[in-house]
Amino acid sequence: MILVTGATGNVGRHALEMLLGQGREVRAASRAPERATWPAGVRTVAADLADPASLATALAGVEAVFLFAVPGSGPAFVAAAEAAGVRRVVLLSSGAVDDEAEEQDGPIAAYHAEIEQALRGSGLEWTFLRPDVFAANTLMWAAQTKAGDVVRGAYADATAAPIHEADIAAVAVAALTExxxxxxxxxxxxxxxxxxxxxxxxxxxxxxxxxxxxxxPVETVRQAMSAHVPGAILDGILKAWADSVGRPALVTADVEKITGRTARSYRDWVSDHAAAF
Ligand SMILES: NC(=O)c1ccc[n+]([C@@H]2O[C@H](COP(=O)([O-])OP(=O)(O)OC[C@H]3O[C@@H](n4cnc5c(N)ncnc54)[C@H](OP(=O)(O)O)[C@@H]3O)[C@@H](O)[C@H]2O)c1
Structure with a gap:
């Protein structure tokens, strides 16, 4: 049995569908499964990674877990997974984590690194997926493209190599099943x-x-985004954009190496989500 956490999210939803498509035994976790729409026939379980008491039921009989990173959840998850006899965990971590740094640069890197640390110190088989910028982040422009022909935001020249969530899911499925x-x-x-x-x-x-x-101007954008994004996270996002200006973003071959197919382009991603824009 494979447990998919974050199963209602961008990546988890794809991972769930791919695993079901392969005929795997899958359980989908959500804090409120009754509120979500699920693929036909999927088994669901209520679980909150911030509430360790909810994990035992979700993990019973599970061999492998696709783990969504909830800040501070690492040690309690590891304890519950070990108690349940889980063998393998694939963590949706972040490209912000820096193995060379004595201290992680900002809260996003720090909370992912903490969960990685808990898994490294466990007896579980772990794999860390460290994606960079999700193409799905540009859904934040959808209201503007629906209303007109201009997207207004910070740093026109900030760079990224946006990744399609289905490619992250495809790597996750390989790591969970192979x-x-x-x-x-x-x-x-x-x-x-x-x-x-x-x-x-x-x-x-x-x-x-x-x-x-x-x-x-960056201060205008900071003010607008502060309604939805916590201050320390927002600082990290704006700093990452500022730092990227004038530098091509890192492009890796890991998606192709693991899945055997080239990573989907940003154009592919927009085509798949055109209705949203
Ligand atoms: N966006 C980026 O550019 C980027 C870059 C690098 C890494 N990442 C990583 O990728 C993650 C985002 O992945 P995504 O886009 O697939 O997620 P998402 O669409 O934001 O979905 C979040 C999922 O997490 C679940 N969740 C939230 N809190 C939970 C909790 N306490 N217990 C159990 N489940 C919980 C939610 O499920 P329910 O509401 O159904 O419980 C939901 O399915 C980030 O958090 C980060 O770790 C993102």
């Missing part, structure tokens, strides 16, 4: 470094109308 991934760390990116302005242009090309990116 041998040879224990102790491995995969740095996952899309196939091409693109600026914010490039990404807006590609959305326009897919939608069939020109879309441009208008750079706003």
């Amino acid at each position: 041998d040879g991934h224990a102790g491995e760390i995969y740095r996952l990116t899309g196939p091409q470094s693109l600026s914010h302005a490039d990404q807006a242009e590609i959305i326009g090309e897919v939608l069939g109308r020109p879309i441009t990116y208008q750079e706003l």
